[in-house]
Amino acid sequence: MIPRYSRPEMAAIWSPESRFRIWFEIEAHATTALANIGVVPKEAADKVWEKGRDAVFDVARIDEIEAVTKHDVIAFLTHLSEIVGPEARFVHQGMTSSDVLDTCLNVQLTKAADILIKDLDALLAALKRRAFEHKLTPTIGRSHGIHAEPVTFGLKLAQAYAEFSRAKERLIAARKEVATCAISGAVGTFANIDPRVEEYVAEQMGLQPEPVSTQVIPRDRHAMFFAVLGVIASSMERLAIEVRHLQRTEVLEAEEFFSEGQKGSSAMPHKRNPVLTENITGLARMVRGYVTPALENVALWHERDISHSSVERMIGPDATVTLDFALARMTGVIDKLLIYPANMQKNLDKLGGLVHSQRVLLALTQGGVSREDSYRLVQRNAMPVWRGEGDFLSLLKADAEVTAVLKPEQIEECFDLGYHFKHVDTIFSRVFGAA
Amino acid sequence: MIPRYSRPEMAAIWSPESRFRIWFEIEAHATTALANIGVVPKEAADKVWEKGRDAVFDVARIDEIEAVTKHDVIAFLTHLSEIVGPEARFVHQGMTSSDVLDTCLNVQLTKAADILIKDLDALLAALKRRAFEHKLTPTIGRSHGIHAEPVTFGLKLAQAYAEFSRAKERLIAARKEVATCAISGAVGTFANIDPRVEEYVAEQMGLQPEPVSTQVIPRDRHAMFFAVLGVIASSMERLAIEVRHLQRTEVLEAEEFFSEGQKGSSAMPHKRNPVLTENITGLARMVRGYVTPALENVALWHERDISHSSVERMIGPDATVTLDFALARMTGVIDKLLIYPANMQKNLDKLGGLVHSQRVLLALTQGGVSREDSYRLVQRNAMPVWRGEGDFLSLLKADAEVTAVLKPEQIEECFDLGYHFKHVDTIFSRVFGAA
């Protein structure tokens, strides 16, 4: 996470201020719950809320205490007692630091997930708008980077829409994975704290109680969360690479919006580069790179070790901030994407009609020619076209073995572009629902 | 995937014979569907089934043809036409190879998922049985590898049970991700094949139609599938490492079953090593290692490129076979695990009562001492015990500042083991449901 690739709302979740605020809420709710069941005085809980609700926690002061104690939660609690006064001794009763830390992390991750879900909604909206705009804009479909058969530009975007719809479902599931709370004490036995405290705090913080924690909330949950971010990043990379391909000089079917004053190259003033999607490609590598450390975090020793902590202090912000930035950037790219239907048509025409080769193949087969012979007939007329020697339609019409089976108008029929788009509506209704 | 770490049922899914059998079914069902909508003769479809249903596809012959065509599906279709005769020309009409390949891969992955789900069920059953067996067997809980407070051995296993229950849910979701079928033609437009064919084949093969395919089924689905396997492998590593820790010479609270005739070391006849769980630890690394290639497979170019294919030919079997083997091995380990409650008790007693330090801390706090002073009082009596200089209870009783607040019997009460287990039932009912 670096400022260059951060957006403020997401970054704020990970600030020390936010963290201490969440810690306070967890501790204060727990104190209330303890008061509710008669373990600590009601007045103590009230005092904690009264003094702490609007307090500004002094990050520098907490750091100062931590420099001595080498323990961040103790440092915070010490600072809290400076603010609250003697009643602070009722705070954190029967709890362990991880109760605070892990519940806080999960609050942060669910907040981050909420932003990412909004990001996906924005991207989906942009994709949908542009998909309908170009629902029937013909363009060449490519497999292996080679012209295959016609598709529409709207179909390309519909596929991305479907992919990011899945991303959203996965993210919602991943959010649920980490939306748990643990207030279960030193090794998760509730020895010194009643399970009702956990239930109360969970509810107040919008979480579910963790069924069984062992000082820590189990890290398979977080592994799953970061794995999902890695999959979403990979989908983003796919869309980014599509744009980069489309903007290639020889293709130029679409282009990232190029603003006034923008400079493509310090040396070559003519350049208009797909720098946003190239950037997203790199950011996707980073988000993917965080998956393995998250997976390695699962196998903590016994009831816990703390090796996960440094990893999470880094990938917590790094993965969510980077993905948020990349998603927002991608939404901007799609929203403002310059789309060139004329170039698409020019490219479609480039292969001298070869994109219709399959239809000819089918027509021959249905005319009674064996599959193998049909393939041979088509291929021998296609190869010269591939080499730039003639157009496909004329060659077929001049091939006696072909015309023995197909009449000229039957051959021509095979070259109708509209034929390919008859099911676009079907696909759109599958993806976007009934019109 | 190597024979050493393979089980036959899972390996069989990935044999050439299985693959060609699935290809046949897809092609034959598609031909039936084409016949149903009048595109090809009903008799042709019948003939395909009649000749192919019990045919043995000749792997060597297909390889021979592929050596010339350099295209595996064409080689299979050529061989199929050798078996079926001229009606074979109605097979594969309007389809593209990927319709067959991708649908087949998804059939294989869902079959693999079914086996893995069974594996998880077996592991869950073993964990549950042993958890209840040792529901109240006291053992020390450890954080940072250091004795913390008492737990029960059953709680350790309950945590594993809860973790693998999540694994199962994730795997069911992952299975659904890949349970789709595409029969949509060259670039996914259904230009030459009616969407009803896809619907029919999907139903026959137990899959859902892919809403929008682009020659291929999008690879974010498979990335998610393999990511889930990686998370499950990491959970297995956690459990494996727990067993390895427990079997350490100095700990010896549990041990892998050691069979008659087994030799631990060629040089040291006394050795009994946790080789199964060490092995599982290594296998987990492999399954995790396949996640990144699967993520890198997502960003195919345009409507598809074929770079994913070699990856999937390897990780398809490698990841599923390895995970299946490891899960089965883990189930055996848990089932036959030698558990030593006496050693657990010995270890529990090792710290001279220090594991009760928190209770003393709480008792002091509730006796009116400030949190900071309580901590200081406990720590100054704990440190000598840590150094092997005396036991914690006696020291506390001899500390005037402590006894000013707590009576001897109050101090003694803090050393009651049962106190820690009063909520074991609560946790068990959360994990395993109401008794």
Next chain:
Amino acid sequence: MIPRYSRPEMAAIWSPESRFRIWFEIEAHATTALANIGVVPKEAADKVWEKGRDAVFDVARIDEIEAVTKHDVIAFLTHLSEIVGPEARFVHQGMTSSDVLDTCLNVQLTKAADILIKDLDALLAALKRRAFEHKLTPTIGRSHGIHAEPVTFGLKLAQAYAEFSRAKERLIAARKEVATCAISGAVGTFANIDPRVEEYVAEQMGLQPEPVSTQVIPRDRHAMFFAVLGVIASSMERLAIEVRHLQRTEVLEAEEFFSEGQKGSSAMPHKRNPVLTENITGLARMVRGYVTPALENVALWHERDISHSSVERMIGPDATVTLDFALARMTGVIDKLLIYPANMQKNLDKLGGLVHSQRVLLALTQGGVSREDSYRLVQRNAMPVWRGEGDFLSLLKADAEVTAVLKPEQIEECFDLGYHFKHVDTIFSRVFGAA
């Protein structure tokens, strides 16, 4: 490692037969060394060689014994004693299994490295031949996928040559990393075996003694080895992607050789796809994927645990066989690559002269215009060309601000292609050495 992507010479290194042969050599050399220093009878050593030198080790028999002992080296030694007779009891004296296993692995890895080095030599030879063939074939250089300035096709290949020369140097260093031998006994102290045995075996097997082993040879060495394979795979991916880009329909500056009888698509007879380089792209992902498990293998517990073993049984063959196959395939691609200079020229001309924009910029600057103004002047003439509205040379000649500084012939001079290639010789001599 699957047969489809294997070559026999490399695969043979990893067969059980090869492994047992290497085990035999290590054990027999060690016995000789023990005889040399008088620990075991000379006759025993001779007998071991006499009986074992040409013996065929019975893999099935060894597996059978291992099924009971669950220990592969003990199974082998038992089988060896069946072959050698009672003198076999002098074999393996003072050694531990890992002495055999680890030394064997390193023998296998160095053999594998030797093949990979030969593979790189072949690839380098192909790159060099084609580089000189096209040393001065003009083609457009592209940054961001956008036309930048002219380069030659030979330069592209010279860059690849330089990159694979580095790959070779790294592989030589990586080979050295793993070319060590350990015969140091149970925990590496030489308690029961004289260090001279290690020295002797090392020399016979072409290895160096491991300075300090701890039952095992430290796995940072192997991590480094596999990391280097991952870097080489990534370089191969780069070259593969270059070919795939060049073969795109709109670019078509080069093409993989397409053999007689080859079929590009079951549905579209016109297709000629870059399937070999797409395949290499996927294989690169696999080789890269093995790096992380190799890194995770480093942190073995104490003097060793065996978690690395299953990983190495898989990635040992998987990484080397896959990389060998991919390198050989890449050499074939380069050797037979179809190169189309006419298409390169056509693409070069595509941007209406914009590729010369930097020269115009420099000419303006040297004519006294400020850098900022020069940039502005060039950009305002470039943008219409970009949109297909006119050619760059004519527009510049019609721009009064430009012609105020540059005479028409000065502008024309900026459009000379040869200008860009004056240092090709310099670069070639840097890469390939003096002519």
Next chain:
Amino acid sequence: MIPRYSRPEMAAIWSPESRFRIWFEIEAHATTALANIGVVPKEAADKVWEKGRDAVFDVARIDEIEAVTKHDVIAFLTHLSEIVGPEARFVHQGMTSSDVLDTCLNVQLTKAADILIKDLDALLAALKRRAFEHKLTPTIGRSHGIHAEPVTFGLKLAQAYAEFSRAKERLIAARKEVATCAISGAVGTFANIDPRVEEYVAEQMGLQPEPVSTQVIPRDRHAMFFAVLGVIASSMERLAIEVRHLQRTEVLEAEEFFSEGQKGSSAMPHKRNPVLTENITGLARMVRGYVTPALENVALWHERDISHSSVERMIGPDATVTLDFALARMTGVIDKLLIYPANMQKNLDKLGGLVHSQRVLLALTQGGVSREDSYRLVQRNAMPVWRGEGDFLSLLKADAEVTAVLKPEQIEECFDLGYHFKHVDTIFSRVFGAA
């Protein structure tokens, strides 16, 4: 990279101020070189140095310009012209942004490597000191976490010393990989800039000219660099895990230094946790996690794309700062490690003499018993000891089959600890050189 895990010297390399300073130096040296060969006026070069040498580059101002141009190097050059005046137009002549950016990155990486090499030297010194201090301190060697045979604590550290010596060699090689400079213009052809400029700048900046660049310096170099960091991190993880194991409550052979005022747990005042090495374990995961993005950065498109840039902006600082911090922390841990020889002896004695089982095995074999029978004899006396039923020596002496071959004193001889350490000197001289 987060402040918590950063040290100032390394972090400073990556500050905007450092970056702009390096950019200035590259541009100014290039201008001098251009002046030397008569392309720009000598006075211009002098003016650039005169104005820029002590200038403070205004980061906020540069950001402001970049917000418009969306191009960082152009923004810097614009700001530089504000400082230098009209002579600034001679700066950057014939160069491309990447000439500056890539050369700068390599300057930063070599500076970072220099710090890391110093870090390794410090760690090596600490390891050496403690190794000699405990050269002959007996401790149990463990394989699989199970007691094996005696080693010395010095040997453990000697192994770490040898491992980090290799780390240092690798880092020196990795530094050399990235110590190159490119000043070769838009697509690396030197079309607009003489190769002598590159040679001059390279020399001034302490780098080698890149033999062939293509706008960018090839990223296989950087991939190799970060891969080496990943290997070093893994070695550090190994050492960290060793310390964590040794500090386990049941083992307690060594302990991280625990400072005055430090608190181990908010809930359990008795805790002394190996938090530093746990932290290092996590940091190792992060450094390893950066390897894959670096590998994915290699396959840039054609002469370059910019997807690597965002990755490097993150992993450049993240990997080097984190590794620097972790190495320094590890040095502190080793330096101040509390080592408990008495506990080591206690653990050594724990297995009732079983650690000598191999010597007994060898004595029996040399007494004429077959290997298989010897193994059986030893194992049957070892198993009761394992179960805590008797000590190994007494059992052997009471076994008639054993005493038929070995006299009591011969059996006792097998239990001599010193026997195991006779080659410690040999190993120390291999690792540390002749005394």
